[in-house]
Amino acid sequence: MKQRLKRLRQLKGFVGVILLLIVTFVYAMFQGGFVSWFLFYSLIPLSIYSMLLFFYPLKKLEVTRTIDTRNVYSGGKFTATIHVKRNNRFPLVYVKFEEKVSPTLAHIISWKRMIFWGMKKEFMWTYEMDHIPRGEHVLEGLTVQGSDLFGWVKSEAFIPNPKTILVFPSVTEMVYVPIETRYDQGAAISRIQTMKDTSMATGVRSYQPGDRVSWIHWKSFARTQTLKTKEFEDRQSQDLFVLMDRTPTDSFEDMVDLTASILQAIVRHQASSAFLSLGENRFFLPSVQNESQLQRALYHLTKVQPDLTKSIEQVILHDGALAQATSLLYVTSNLTYEWIDSVQKTASNLRVCTCFVVKQKDAKLLKEEQILHQFAASRGIRIHTITKDRFAQAFLEVTRS
Known part of the structure; x- marks a missing residue:
């Protein structure tokens, strides 16, 4: 329907040019004189160009896109270059290019460019976008619109050239220190340096x-x-169990970034972990210890949304993977008494439980939250309130407590 309306508007301009020629010709015939005929003859080349532009095959333009940014991360910069080529030198006056994007990007920026093309056969256009959001986005193609000198006739074509871009979470380089170290004689919950034999x-x-x-x-x-x-x-490897809460919250993007940073730090330091993400769809990786497994986790974190509609306390009560966890690292922004009870009922083999509560910068803990954190500490759960600017020191803060 929209395509038909666009075509009718274009046809309206074409018919308008023809009527303008007829009117000026009739005027010159009846009025006579130099001025009226001069006006008619002046309009002839402009009208012919407008009519030729109406039939110009913009769809035959060759469009290629080059992604200049290799890996795109949340909040970073994305750069692409559009190369447009044609096989003739028909003079084009005003040409507007617009990169059509998926709705996930449409509300942020519109990639448009207007040029005076002239008779050139090729044109290159580079655009960039700052602060690109995390997620999976689609560059659908290029919309090209040509116009005559006065805007009487406009010709438009959409040239599809789909390309999917993945914007990964913003990863912070962390100083990784294992939270728990296991020994041949059993398990020890303490700082590594005080337990070293x-x-x-x-x-x-x-x-x-x-x-x-x-x-x-x-x-x-x-x-x-x-x-x-x-x-x-006597030192053995340690397996963490990383659990991410996907309950809707204002701090969700920071939670995703923290989770991605934790998993990368674990793999970079040749440790391993299990990863469970709870939301509308459950995502579980029993082992994240090499680059391919890390990429699977990051791909999930790239597309993940805050879509947990149930309370996480109800969800974890029926999760068999969590029941086997011995060292749990929980990432959330809203800790509850119910979660503390549920996790201790579910993970019967749990020896160490650490919780990162992600907050916005300069946010202060409420009195109720302080009481809750004290209650968690009395149950053996270590709580660390953390903001994005302190992600790099997250593990060090845990070992110091």
Whole structure:
């Protein structure tokens, strides 16, 4: 229906030009004189050009798009270049280009450009967008509109060239320190540096903040000028269980960024974790320990929406994966008494439970929230209120508590 209306408007301009020629000709015939005939002959080339423009095949333009930004992250910059090519030199006066985008981007920016094309056969146009939102967006194609000198006739065509772009969550580089370390004799819930048994070194690894000076392998440092730390036989790997709450909240985007940063930090430091995202659709990865598994998790976090309509307390009571968790890391913006009771009933093997409560910057804890956090601490759950500017130190804050 819209296409028909556009075509009728274009046809209206074409018919208007013909009527204008007829009127000026009739006027010249009846009026006579130099002025009336001059007006008629002056309109002839303009009218012929307008009629030719009406039939000009804009749809035959060749359009290619090059994405200049390799990886796009939430809040970052996206850049693309449009290359338009044609096989003739028909003079085009005013030409407007517009990149048609999906509704997820339409309300943010309109990528338009108007030029005086002339007789050139090619045109290149680069546009960029700042603060692009997280998600899956589609660049559908290019709308090209040509106009004559006075705007009497307009010719328009849409050239499809679909391209999907993924805008990943904004990832913060974190200083990763394991929350719990397991030993051959059992489990220990404390800072790593106070539980280290240095009886036997089995290898070396890269230095991490928090390692003792006595653990540094000085011989390796003398050779390579790179700090290395001794690995000990009794230290075993740790598997976290990362749980993300998708209840609608103003801090949801920050929650997504924090979750993505946590998972990346775990993989970068050769640790592993399980990842569970609870919303309208349940997403679960039993293991996130390499780049391919991390990319699966990031792809989910790219498209995820705050769509949990039920209370998360009801959802976790029936989740079998959570029941096996021993070290839980919970990301939310709204902690409740019901969640504390539910998670302790569900995860019967739980030894360590840490909760990141994401808040907006400069937001202050209410008195009720402070009481709730004290109650959680009395039940063995460590609560850390965190804002986006402190994401990089999130794990260090946990180990200091």
